[in-house]
Amino acid sequence: MKIESTSQLANIIRTQIDSMRKAIKTPHASSLSSKKETTKTKKISSTKEKKDLGNLIVQRVAGIPVEDPQRRRKAFRVFLESVLLDELGDRLIADPRFFRMVEDIQNQMQADQELAPVIEQAIDLLLTPSSSS
Template identity: 50%
Template sequence: MPSSIGSVSQLVAVIRSQLAPRVELSGPGPARASVRAAPRRAVGSARGQLEAAIGTRINSIGRDDPQRGRKAFRIFLESILLFHLGEHLMNDPRFYQLVDDVQGAMESDAELGVMIDKAIAHLTTAPR
């Protein structure tokens, strides 16, 4: 049985595979180019910063919020997509529609639903 961290990694892989057909791959995007060209230490640092930013945003969700898990997963999904596709999309309203579409599709898939639940458990209980 995969750990919650394993489930999060699997979700990232699923997100990447689902997005590949939707994202125009005419050339390396800003995030992909910088990650590919950056030294391993810099990539690790960027991932650490990403994790810290996700944690900070999740901690801002009220613990008694009935939608806490779904909101935490949304933050995770947005952050991962921005990291891989480029932060310039943060100002594009179509990006948030894409996130809605991806999240809806993932939540409607029973197999992914189990992985999402494990990721939510990890995201909402991990010490920050």
């Protein structure tokens, strides 16, 4: 899989997470100016972070044995875990509730008739060997 494809998939999930965050809380006027300042900083470092996240996902997916009958499901789970940890913080990796949450999210996403084909395409991209390999 190409890192650019991984980054595109991660951006889709990030957009969904941002939408959920906005629905849960609306920013106060005092936090808007500080939000603008942090947005500039985030944009500068986001390209490197996206590449690092893409590399991490590619490495983890490559570690799933080809003969594993659950390989497709595991590949998408690796993707979800990686993006969610990147967005919500690495500290969650020590929380068993995080992994239950990821399982619930994956089950809901794959049960959704509209999302299922998109997820299958994403899994195909995740399992496509990189041309540089």
